[in-house]
Amino acid sequence: xxxxxxxxxxxxxxxxxxxxxxxxxxxxxxxxxxxxxxxxxxxxxxxxxxxxxxxxxxxxxxxxxxxxxxxxxxxxxxxxxxxxxxxxxxxxxxxxxxxxxxxxxxxxxxxxxxxxxxxxxxxxxxxxxxxxxxxxxxxxxxxxxxxxxxxxxxxxxxxxxxxxxxxxxxxxxxxxxxxxxxxxxxxxxxxxxxxxxxxxxxxxxxxxxxxxxxxxxxxxxxxxxxxxxxxxxxxxxxxxxxxxxxxxxxxxxxxxxxxxxxxxxxxxxxxxxxxxxxxxxxxxxxxxxxxxxxxxxxxxxxxxxxxxxxxxxxxxxxxxxxxxxxxxxxxxxxxxxxxxxxxxxxx
Numbered sequence: 240x241x242x243x244x245x246x247x248x249x250x251x252x253x254x255x256x257x258x259x260x261x262x263x264x265x266x267x268x269x270x271x272x273x274x275x276x277x278x279x280x281x282x283x284x285x286x287x288x289x290x291x292x293x294x295x296x297x298x299x300x301x302x303x304x305x306x307x308x309x310x311x312x313x314x315x316x317x318x319x320x321x322x323x324x325x326x327x328x329x330x331x332x333x334x335x336x337x338x339x340x341x342x343x344x345x346x347x348x349x350x351x352x353x354x355x356x357x358x359x360x361x362x363x364x365x366x367x368x369x370x371x372x373x374x375x376x377x378x379x380x381x382x383x384x385x386x387x388x389x390x391x392x393x394x395x396x397x398x399x400x401x402x403x404x405x406x407x408x409x410x411x412x413x414x415x416x417x418x419x420x421x422x423x424x425x426x427x428x429x430x431x432x433x434x435x436x437x438x439x440x441x442x443x444x445x446x447x448x449x450x451x452x453x454x455x456x457x458x459x460x461x462x463x464x465x466x467x468x469x470x471x472x473x474x475x476x477x478x479x480x481x482x483x484x485x486x487x488x489x490x491x492x493x494x495x496x497x498x499x500x501x502x503x504x505x506x507x508x509x510x511x512x513x514x515x516x517x518x519x520x521x522x523x524x525x526x527x528x529x530x531x532x533x534x535x536x537x538x539x540x541x542x543x544x545x546x547x548x549x550x551x552x553x554x555x556x557x558x559x560x561x562x563x564x565x566x567x568x569x570x571x572x573x574x575x576x577x578x579x580x581x582x583x584x585x586x
Contacts (some may be wrong), residue, residue, distance in 0.1 A: 277352060301418060317332045343357065343518055351422070463507050488502045500539060
């Protein structure tokens with residue numbers, strides 16, 4: 240009898256160790272690589288390196304309405320994968336109780352390569368940025384403390400937090416870390432443009448697209464620089480203030496009058512899919528955007544110097560040039576990113 244008990248004990252010990260090894264293996268660090276044509280990371284991800292279980296937890300949280308006060312609004316509600324994680328067709332983001340925000344939902348892509356977030360730069364951390372929409376009274380109107388209380392009631396979340404983090408805690412800090420890991424992995428770098436500049440198969444350009452790229456480099460690349468297509472600076476692009484909002488932009492964060500009407504330069508990656516455009520979603524097409532830059536700018540004390548020239552303001556463009564620019568911008572669409580099942584969560 241003692242022999243049987245001893246054998247069973249070793250068997251149980253072996254099974255226990257096997258399960259522990261299985262979880263350790265599943266939660267191995269993910270392979271995060273900087274694309275060859277990208278600049279260096281702007282965020283230090285070493286202290287919160289994405290792991291398999293951390294990423295899965297972050298993805299589950301991203302699609303969970305329990306992050307909002309009425310359990311209906313998830314991050315994905317305003318950031319849909321098919322439109323490069325923007326709120327397609329909505330000029331302003333929508334939140335709980337069908338409340339409407341004051342800015343267009345920005346794309347979620349290449350987040351670890353950005354130093355500041357939101358149109359006014361209200362956050363500079365990929366982990367902390369989620370606090371803003373969660374606490375915003377017209378978006379999710381929730382607190383991290385309440386979110387943690389809700390998640391602790393869910394055995395699946397308790398299990399996921401247990402294997403995703405060393406301390407195994409369902410905590411506000413780990414909620415933010417998991418979301419940060421998910422966003423770190425959201426890299427869009429396989430558009431036809433990327434294949435073109437990396438001399439990879441599938442990167443052929445038409446004559447019009449090549450002309451459009453040349454025009455872009457001459458007229459737009461100062462602000463939409465590097466292969467991120469943004470310099471991450473805050474600029475006043477001459478957009479007439481929305482009289483219903485009078486959004487002060489960066490000045491809201493810094494309090495400096497010199498930042499009045501300055502907004503973060505958005506990346507143009509996947510721009511074909513992210514209409515409407517500008518921080519208030521006032522333009523419904525790329526043609527409208529280029530029409531504005533050709534002859535719609537309004538001068539002010541903080542208007543960006545890059546948009547001033549001897550003949551006036553803006554970027555004079557013929558219709559042929561606009562069409563070539565639009566053709567080039569469409570080469571920035573990354574179908575692999577838009578359709579990547581890695582970023583989609585099925586409940």
